[in-house]
Amino acid sequence: MTDLIENLPVPEKAGVNVDAKPQEDVRVDAKKAEEVLDIYHDRQARAVAGVGIAERKVLEKWLGKGFTDRLRDADAGIIYRALTNLPRPAAQGSFVWNVITDPASVRSALQAISDIKAFSAQTVVIADKIGANNHFREAIEKFEAARSAPLRQLVDKMSGNVAGLRDFVDRVQYLRDRAQTVFMIEDLSVEAMLTIFAASHSIVASEDFISESISISQFPQGDILDKLEVARGLVVAASNDVKRICGVAPVLFSETALAGAIRSVKHMRPNDFVHVIEALGGALEGEENIDTAIKAFVDYMDAYADMKREIVSWGYSEDEISALISYALIQRHLRTAAEELGVDFSRVEIFLRLNRPVDGSEEGHNAFRNHVMQFFKEMAKDGVSGRLIAVCANKQTMLSKVYETIYRAAIEREYFLQVGKRIVDVYHDVTIGEVAEVIAQEGDLRKANDAIRSLGVETADELTELEAHVEWAIAANSLPVPSDAITKLIESRGQVLPPRV
Secondary structure (H helix, E strand, C coil), rough: HHHHCCCCCCCCEEEEECCCCCCCCCCCCCCHHHHHHHHHHCCCCCCCCCHHHHHHHHHHHHCHHHHCCCCCHHHHHHHHHHHHCCCCCCCCCHHHHCCCCCCCHHHHHHHHHHHHHHCCCHHHHHHHHHHHHHHHHHHHHHHHHCCCEHHHHHHHHHHHHHHHHHHHHHHHHHHHHHHHHCCCCCCEEEHHHHHHHHHHHHHHHHHHHHCCCCCCCCCCCCCCCCCCCHHHHHHHHHHHHHHHHCCCHHHHHHCCCHHCCCCCCHHHHHHHHHHHHHHHHCCCCCCHHHHHHEEEHHHHHHHHHHHHHHHHHEEEEEEEEHHHHHHHHHHHHHHHHHHHHHCCCCHHHHHHHCCCCCCHHHHHHHHHHHHHHHHHHHHCCCCHHHHHHHCCCCCCHHHHHHHHHHHHHHHHHHHHHHHHHHHHHCCCEEEEHHHHHHHHHHHHHHHHHHHHHHCCCCCCCHHHHHHHHHHHHHHHHHHCCCHHHHHHHHCCCCCCCCCCC
């Protein structure tokens, strides 16, 4: 019966056989399906592990629950693992969070870091050592021809040079100070100082012939010193005539010491004259020699009297005669020295007027005379005139100007040494050329420094800290999340992340 039913013919209607036996279900070949999928997607990229509940809670804290719920498990896994791969963020209190405030500020910070790191550490350090010292820059420029020489050689040489300048400037200052106590001026020209140096030996050699006082009531005007020299020359010549006859030079004795000889001549007592001459260390024998000696002595006294009258006519007292003659002697030594140096004495005479003692007593006059002689003895030791001649092309330059110029040069070279020593302490073998190259780059380096300092960076450690933070910000900016999520991450200073991230 069953077979009969099964084999019962069923008529087809509209091409549908409702009683046909089922066949195998249809499907596209699996390989063909994969080929189609590969056209639109990377099948292997989808083979990513998802995340658990705890990880999703982390993402919810940062991205919000609504956004996180919409994430497929695999996408959530990708974001979470990207977070775990971020570098460790900077400390909450670090200045770098004020530099990188949003994704856009990363680029300017990165540029500033790139610009400053374009310079070598040596360039940055040397430029920092130079600072605002333009004297060092100018000196390096002058030594441009010696580019290959080590800077330390120049520093060593300059050290000795500065020491020499210091000694020289101290000596010049000392000369000025000492001269002010001897001459009636506050400053001298170089040629006046050289005249003093040149005359000092002669003046010191004449010390025994310089009276106890060299102070006079008025300075000789016009040709008074020339007239005095003539009158004094006649006195000395007459004295030499007496000395040639009897061995006594009356010019070496005061009128008081010669009083006995004057009386014996006045009262025509030749024997007394002979005794006086013998008492003064001379000798006379024979009537003819005695008469000749007396005549010569009278001529000497006449010449001395003429000189004395002339001196008084110039306005000096008889008590000043010895002082005026000693003053004139010193002036003559100075004039001779000027002539030897080729200096016009009329240009320096005004500088070389001897001062007057503060104390007008006899002791004061003696003390001043000794002070003046001590000054010339110090000047006779010299050790400066040769250098003054060398450094001063214009000998009419004032010592104060020389002092100022040398002092300034010493200071400028000390400024150079301060920088040079700081540099060679760090880079012992750095050359002048390498330093010159640093100076040439200072403009660009200054711009780079200004840019990096505007970000709050002052030290190498802070630069390293900022560089690390920029790397963190770049990595954070690459996270597969919306821009506002990255901004939130930066604004929170990384606090939206769990400690282990």
